[in-house]
Amino acid sequence: MRVRLIISFAFAGLCGLVGCSQPEAEFALSEHTKNLIAPAKKTVEDALAQNFGTPNDLVAWTRFPIEYGGHAGTVREAQSDDETAVAVDFDPPLEDEALQSGATVRWLSGKQQGNTQTIASYNPATGFLKVSAAMDPSPGAGDSFVVGFGQTLKSGRKLYMTHCMHCHGVAGDGAGPTAKYLNPRPRDYRLGLFKFTSTAQPERATRADLKRIVKQGIPGTYMPSFLLLEDDELTAIIAYVRWLACRGETEKKLAADLSGFYSKEAFTKRVESESESDPDDARLIVLQELFQSIGYSGRVGSVQGANRLQITFDSEVQDVIEYEQKQLQAAITAGETAEAPWLADKELVWITGQSTGKRLPVTAYDAVTGSLTFATAMKPAPTIGDRFFIHDSEDSFEGFIDETTNDIADFWTEAEDESVLVRPTTPRTPSSAKSIARGRELFLSKKVNCVQCHGPHGRGDGPMTEAFQKKPNSEEKYPEPGLFDIWGNKSKPRDLTRGLYRGGRRPLDLYRRVRASIKGTGMPAFNAQALPDKDLWDLVNYVMSIPFEKQAGHPAVHTQKPIKGDSNSKRESSK
């Protein structure tokens, strides 16, 4: 009896424990990445892990224009007698309680660049900052640093996981657990694209655009309003969303670059096309090309000295290396080439471990013993199992990652530029029967052609919604009629009779929907040549009158009452 009791208690306890453990959050890979052959996929995964980290261990890559948070400062004066202390200035000046001991200092410039120390104490009166370990070499005057770097990103993640994740997904891929029940689908950030922006056509969304959407919600969709979040919480969420967008776009571009040659299908096809050699060699020839671009990856077997390592290459890499050695040997025997030390003049880059990101020139590799020699000593020394790759520093995949991420960073920086902001130059024409009639004419005209999608009465039932559309960049058509957005979801032209405006109901918002377009959808952008401001305001006046038409297609006869306090009526009366 007692045994049975103990067993049942133990079982219940075990169930309880199992139930309590939380699954570790992880960034899901995109379909493109998953479809790459194993070594190519591993490269994308490594690049993402190194530059963005995991949901529980974020890496704030300063390349992207994102508010990672923290208090910035510069060194006022180095202390020659004390290697753990510097006199510093914070910009803006710090409040007393803002800096606690235990916070971290991250150096952005100077001799300590890239290093991190823990704060032991800070005296706001004298600006005297003490860290817990000696700094060698000590930073010089003018060196900049950040304290508590990444605070904003971290709190953004917490808020995102609470409020956004269940629809938008851990990786911002719009595939959270509740996403599949929603129509329209939650936004997938990984294209870096947001629909409702205040910026001209190809440009990204601004922070203000994202903030507006988070605060106001999107009527007609499942995006609710988060109006009551504090301002710093909004800033943090938006920083995190932008960071996820950068991460997703990086992944997308890397996978797209590799999938041309190294997706599972492309790889099989290329192996088949190498018909001259035997199938085993054909596979190695194609892989060789891949490794020459992404590098020969492996891990540390043992450390044999300050500048000597015993290493193991990944199994596929090892196959290619053996093949290369064989080829080299054959060429030497045939007298075609003199013996060249293999792998010399290449560079080793650490992917994991203490020296992640650091690089070392390789002087020699012994294929028999697997020992690798460098010209300089490794500092800090690697540990067993640390991963690395060896590549030619010119024309490598690493260079492509650099270019790609720089481009992405530039896009986001550009979006904040005043010059890409869409803003009317002429004020709105006061709504009148005449203006509305002109607007309707434009709505029906060949030039503007709203009818194609929105239909003659603005019900969102134009002929385009009945036609089969082609998929982007292909001749293949969608299996069902209607318009699709860039995310591959069916996108219905707005029914304008309902008076629900997803991007906002201000005249300015409607103006921007026409001038800046709705990004990623079939809604085109009309520039000032195609549709001058005056015409556009007529169109906006017509669109705003549609929900109030007495009879469809017949603009309401009464004019809109001028509204007290409305800027338009004020301007009119001042004339």
Added chain:
Amino acid sequence: MKKFWCLFFMFWPIIGLIACAISPSMNWGFPYGLPAGSPLGERIDGLYYMILALVLIVFTGTQIGLGYVLWRGSEETDERAWYTHGSHSLEVIWSIVPAGILLFIALYQMDVWAEYRIQDNKNFPNQLETTVAEVTARQFEWRIRYPAPDRKFATRADLVTWLRNPQSDDLYSVNDIRVPAGKKVTIHLRTEDVQHSFFVPVLRIKQDAVPGKVIPVWFEATRADQYELLCAELCGWGHYKMKARVWAQSQEEYDAYLKQLQHDQFDDGVSSAENDED
């Protein structure tokens, strides 16, 4: 030891008495420890105290009876126990007394309920004068539609027309209901999808939003303050997100707010560049 149990059981009614005596000054048992923010809420709190007093009397009486029995039992150890097979009159008494109390509570609270819910009640405000907004609950937010500040509802038909047909000069906001403080106001509650519940704990207001119905809800916030509005009906996975605020402001501030809202909503981006950001 026998005496200990007598004292133990007599200890609790004393604690109960003390707790009930200081409870009103501490606002114990009320949301956020705040007194009611509306006159109707104060009357609802009055009902609460009435029930608290009844419970206290019954509890103390029962405990004293228990204490008496225990005390006597401990004193007169020689007395033999006696057995009873029930007493008809006693049963009648202990059925009728609680029933009477329940009937008393039911009748006593009717006034307050009628004032809150019965539209024919003399205290139920005139909807034509007090309507401030239509509030639409939806998964998972509160969307608010205000009539234009100069719109007056002259007849019942006017109000019904406005409720059925959004107008071009209506003002919209989300998760932020502004009302004038110190005045009876009416909102018209509806839902776009499932059942929700409009719950403002401090104003002691709770009303379900039922699909297909437009329900007038009136309240009066005495203090100019921000009050938390929650959804009190489990409405789906995002139920916890449905937090908004009811913000009672002085008449001037309220008018200024509506004016600003109107200005922002008809912004064309030229006349008021500074409003663009949020």
